Amino acid sequence: MSQTMVILLPGVWLGFVLGISFLEAPLKFQAPGITRELGLGIGKLVFGALNKVELILVVLLALVSWSVKLSTVGWMILVILLLLLVVQTFILLPNLTRRATLIQSGVTPPPSKRHVVYIIMEVVKVVMLLLFAFQL
Numbered sequence: 847m848s849q850t851m852v853i854l855l856p857g858v859w860l861g862f863v864l865g866i867s868f869l870e871a872p873l874k875f876q877a878p879g880i881t882r883e884l885g886l887g888i889g890k891l892v893f894g895a896l897n898k899v900e901l902i903l904v905v906l907l908a909l910v911s912w913s914v915k916l917s918t919v920g921w922m923i924l925v926i927l928l929l930l931l932v933v934q935t936f937i938l939l940p941n942l943t944r945r946a947t948l949i950q951s952g953v954t955p956p957p958s959k960r961h962v963v964y965i966i967m968e969v970v971k972v973v974m975l976l977l978f979a980f981q982l
Contacts, residue, residue, distance in 0.1 A: 851910040853982055859903045860975040866896050867968045886946040894943070897935055904928055923978045930967050930974070938964045 870892060875885045904927055911924060941960050948955045 848910045848913040852907070852914050852916070853979070855903055855907045855910065856975045856979045859900065859907070860972065860979075862896060862899060862903075863968060863971055863975070866892060867965075883950045886950055890943050890946050893939065897931075897939055900931055901935065904931055917981065919981050920978060923974050923981065927971065927974050927978070930971050934964065934967060938967070 871889065874880060874888055875882070880888075904924075908924060908928075911920060916924070938960055941958075942964060945955050945958060945960070
């Protein structure tokens with residue numbers, strides 16, 4: 847059972863990231879009638895939920911990885927995934943949420959590269975999840 851979970855969980859996680867970060871996020875702004883403010887509100891809800899799911903998945907993955915005696919490379923990848931989530935959870939998402947709230951209220955905040963950093967981290971996360979799956 848644990849061996850199945852250690853293979854299944856990264857695939858599920860990868861599906862969430864690809865579906866939300868790389869499909870839903872850019873497409874929502876192309877939907878008829880979606881304003882920037884409404885799209886930002888949807889984004890705050892969806893990315894907040896995704897983050898909670900990812901935190902659950904990383905904990906589950908660590909637990910099942912422990913029981914199957916994961917390789918050193920596997921543990922390194924898992925630590926990288928955890929660090930990415932920690933930065934996103936405690937630094938990037940709160941800042942991006944505040945920025946979105948300002949924009950929704952009509953304030954134009956100063957330029958920021960945090961959104962680009964978040965996207966880069968999502969790409970790294972996808973690569974790490976693929977590497978994790980292939981190293982098994």
